[in-house]
Amino acid sequence: MKKLLLFTLAFLIALPAFAQEKKHNLSLAFETSNYSYREPSLQYPPDWSGTMYGVSAQYTGRSLFSDGTEISAEDRSFLNLELRYMQGDVDYDGYLQDGTAFKAKDIGDYYFEGALTAGAVYDIGQSGFSLWPYLGLGARYLVDRLNETGSGGYRRTSTYIYMPIGLKAKQELSNGWSLSANGQFDVLLSGRQSSKDIGGELSIRNKQDEGYGLRGSVKLQKDFKNFGIFAEPFIRYWHIQNSDGVLATDGMYIYEFVEPKNETREYGLKIGLAF
Numbered sequence: 001m002k003k004l005l006l007f008t009l010a011f012l013i014a015l016p017a018f019a020q021e022k023k024h025n026l027s028l029a030f031e032t033s034n035y036s037y038r039e040p041s042l043q044y045p046p047d048w049s050g051t052m053y054g055v056s057a058q059y060t061g062r063s064l065f066s067d068g069t070e071i072s073a074e075d076r077s078f079l080n081l082e083l084r085y086m087q088g089d090v091d092y093d094g095y096l097q098d099g100t101a102f103k104a105k106d107i108g109d110y111y112f113e114g115a116l117t118a119g120a121v122y123d124i125g126q127s128g129f130s131l132w133p134y135l136g137l138g139a140r141y142l143v144d145r146l147n148e149t150g151s152g153g154y155r156r157t158s159t160y161i162y163m164p165i166g167l168k169a170k171q172e173l174s175n176g177w178s179l180s181a182n183g184q185f186d187v188l189l190s191g192r193q194s195s196k197d198i199g200g201e202l203s204i205r206n207k208q209d210e211g212y213g214l215r216g217s218v219k220l221q222k223d224f225k226n227f228g229i230f231a232e233p234f235i236r237y238w239h240i241q242n243s244d245g246v247l248a249t250d251g252m253y254i255y256e257f258v259e260p261k262n263e264t265r266e267y268g269l270k271i272g273l274a275f
Helices: 002-014
Strands: 024-038 047-062 077-095 101-120 122-124 129-145 155-172 177-198 202-207 211-223 228-240 246-249 254-257 262-274
Touching: 024 077, 024 228, 047 101, 047 262, 077 129, 101 155, 177 228, 211 262
Parallel strands: none
Antiparallel strands: 024 047, 024 262, 047 077, 077 101, 101 129, 122 129, 129 155, 155 177, 177 202, 177 211, 211 228, 228 262, 246 254
């Protein structure tokens, strides 16, 4: 195995490289991650954890306000659109609504995410180093299907609208290689938690608008004549405060439902092709 890896690396280095910045760039990637969700403020915090996998696509356009097909040195602008779908079998370790301890395996959770950002590229000196500050608008939609366990669980959907503010640092290396690091702070603008079939009959919708997200990644890319390949380890984190309280009744009693403070952690790896 070691000989195969060394041979593959040597082969990639030996291939002719054509590392030239393009005005339009598209990448497609496979992602896998370790995913966990907790509600740490509760006396007995429930835990969702498992492996997620999925696909992502990213488009980056440079020199948005310049004519022609080449990047303009005077037009530093760029636009980035990123779309992602992740799914996986998540294990639950916690409690049912009546307080009974409960565990479930292989819950089919999934989420969609998309973000549109814009910014400017600043070349630092002549060394191939550049900084890419940006901001934009993003959305994340997650579905937790605990109701499919058939043991009193309910279906929960989570919708976030957020503003990403970030900075990418990129270094062009020799022979078509490049290395970049990205850090991003996500300001939660709007959060909605929808819980369906609680206790078999109640459906609740909570506002959960206070919170933030953090994410970072390091990307190593090798460019060839018509395409590139890359690997990008990443980490994503959400910290969300308590929701507002919502009153609901089952016809006999009135209940107040609150989505508790929660944290989501996800770390993994992207491997893909760039065009």
